[in-house]
Amino acid sequence: MPIPVILDVDTGVDDALALLFAAAHPELDLIGVSCVAGNASLERVVENSLRVLAVAGAGHVPVAAGAHRPLIEPARDAGHVHGANGLAGIELPPAAREAEADGAVAFLRRTILEHPEPVTLVTLAPQTNVALLLRTHPGVVDNIARIVFMGGSAGPGNATAVAEFNVWHDPEAAAIVLSSGVPLYMYGLDVFERVAVPQDVALELAASADPRAALVGQLLNHRIRDTEGGESVYLGHIGDAGAVCSIVAPDALRTERLPVRVELAGYGRGQTVVDRRRFPGEDLFHGLADGWAEVEVALGIDDERIANLFLDAVVPGRAADAAPADAG
Ligand code: RIB
Ligand code: CA
Numbered sequence: 001m002p003i004p005v006i007l008d009v010d011t012g013v014d015d016a017l018a019l020l021f022a023a024a025h026p027e028l029d030l031i032g033v034s035c036v037a038g039n040a041s042l043e044r045v046v047e048n049s050l051r052v053l054a055v056a057g058a059g060h061v062p063v064a065a066g067a068h069r070p071l072i073e074p075a076r077d078a079g080h081v082h083g084a085n086g087l088a089g090i091e092l093p094p095a096a097r098e099a100e101a102d103g104a105v106a107f108l109r110r111t112i113l114e115h116p117e118p119v120t121l122v123t124l125a126p127q128t129n130v131a132l133l134l135r136t137h138p139g140v141v142d143n144i145a146r147i148v149f150m151g152g153s154a155g156p157g158n159a160t161a162v163a164e165f166n167v168w169h170d171p172e173a174a175a176i177v178l179s180s181g182v183p184l185y186m187y188g189l190d191v192f193e194r195v196a197v198p199q200d201v202a203l204e205l206a207a208s209a210d211p212r213a214a215l216v217g218q219l220l221n222h223r224i225r226d227t228e229g230g231e232s233v234y235l236g237h238i239g240d241a242g243a244v245c246s247i248v249a250p251d252a253l254r255t256e257r258l259p260v261r262v263e264l265a266g267y268g269r270g271q272t273v274v275d276r277r278r279f280p281g282e283d284l285f286h287g288l289a290d291g292w293a294e295v296e297v298a299l300g301i302d303d304e305r306i307a308n309l310f311l312d313a314v315v316p317g318r319a320a321d322a323a324p325a326d327a328g
Contacts, residue, residue, distance in 0.1 A: 002029035003247060004115055006108065008066075010038025010125035010166075011048040013082050013219050014239025017310070018124055019049060020216060021241045023058035024313040027248050031119065032111045033063045034104040038125040038169055039078045040086025042068045048087045050095030055215050059097065062111070066104030066129035070170035078165065088222035090215070104129045109137045118145035120247060123177070124240040126166050127151070131173035134180050146183035150243040152260070152272030153189035154297060160270065164189050167262060168270030175262045178293040186260065187243035188272065191253060191301040195245075196236040197311065205315065213315045238310050245306045246298065252309070254300030259292035 005028050009015040022030045033053070035045045046065045053061055069075035083089045100107045108129065112119050121144055123130055130147070133140060151166040151174060159168040167174040178184065197220050205217025220236050238245075246253050259275040274297055283289045312319035 002027055003120055004029045004031050004117060005120045005122055005244070005247065006032045006034065006111060007244070008034045008036060008121065008123040008125055008127070008129050009045065009049055009240075010036050010040065011045050011052060012039035012078075012086055012125070012240070013088050013222050014237065014241060015039070015124050016048065016052045016087060016219055017216065017238050017241035017314075018122075018244045019052045019058075020056050020212060020314045021310055022122075022244050023053065023056035023061065025248055028244070030058060030061050031115065032107065033061060034066050034108055034129050035063065035099070036066045036104070036125050036129045037068050037075045037077070038166065039082045041075070041077060042066070044086045046099050047095055048085070050097060050099070051092040052087075052215070054095065055092060055211055057212075062100050062107065064100040064102070064104040064107035067132065070126055070128050071131060071172045073170060076169065083222065088219060090218050092215070105132050105136055108133045109140055112140045112143050115143060118143050120145050121147045122244060122247070123147060123149040123151065123166070124243060126169035127173040127177045128170045131170070131176040134176055141180060141182050144182050146185055147177060147180075148185040148187060148243055148247060149177065150187045150192060150240050152186050152274075154272070154274035154276065154299060155190055157271065158189060160267070162268050163270030164272065167272055171262050171264050171270045174270075174272070175264060178260060178262060178295070184293065184295045185246070185255075186272070186295050186297045187246055188298065191298045192239060192242060193237060194301050194303045195238050195242045195306045195310075196303070197238065197307055199234045199236060201311070202234075202236055210316055216314050238307065241310050242301070242306055245309050249306065249309055252302040252305045253298045255296045255298050257294055258297045260295040260297065261292050
């Protein structure tokens with residue numbers, strides 16, 4: 001049976017890749033999408049998500065608008081990374097439908113509680129919507145199988161030297177999710193930045209006659225990092241899509257169950273501290289080891305396998321072309 005998933009997104013170049021994968025892979029049942037400000041304004045994120053789902057042939061998947069800004073921090077978009085329209089400047093046909101009338105928190109509550117089996121909640125953005133959901137309707141945890149979140153890092157950050165963008169954008173929201181008691185899977189920068197598509201493949205896709213394959217190629221080709229010299233470099237990261245791929249191919253990742261906390265003060269605000277010590281330290285002996293959550297943290301990934309899993313799902317016919325001819 002396909003796994004029921006809800007994606008919470010700030011579409012965004014790589015959120016778009018994640019939506020395309022979730023809508024395409026037969027082992028996933030994309031039952032809803034909730035939107036939050038992050039990479040772009042909420043209005044832009046909603047419109048981008050609706051447009052991308054239309055290209056994915058998933059115009060039936062409901063989309064709900066959530067928080068306009070983090071719980072405490074101001075809204076800070078990432079136009080310098082995802083382009084002014086949040087979608088690498090790619091202009092897709094305007095959405096032919098509206099978002100759900102009742103907003104993300106109410107939408108998430110009814111979608112989760114009404115589903116006949118526990119739902120996997122995949123957060124690919126600042127976790128403001130999910131924090132509000134947990135604070136408003138705590139009973140939803142009874143029908144959440146786990147939260148798979150793209151966020152955090154056991155090592156360096158990207159938004160700051162120590163904090164990853166989604167957690168840094170709304171640290172309080174991340175702390176609420178960590179303390180929820182829901183099983184948590186962290187797909188952080190340690191693996192997020194490892195999965196890339198070769199540039200020649202991305203360029204070939206961008207020239208495809210198939211609208212979905214062409215969109216994938218255009219998104220992968222978006223330069224999201226300029227070097228000091230001012231020219232842009234090709235990265236080809238599938239980004240958020242890798243977190244969704246991990247649901248379908250968990251054995252392609254190496255994980256450890258580790259204590260994780262979010263720092264809320266000082267320069268380290270938004271840092272996910274991952275405790276990888278092998279032996280207890282003074283904090284434990286002196287009763288200072290509070291505020292930690294047990295999280296399954298992804299630390300390694302078979303990047304080529306995940307990249308191919310992604311491409312096989314979103315590029316029509318690719319998997320069949322690569323399949324060995326029948327011996328008979
Ligand atoms: O740090 C990477 C995360 O920030 C991704 O979810 C990307 O879409 C941005 O939201
Ligand atoms: Ca995102």
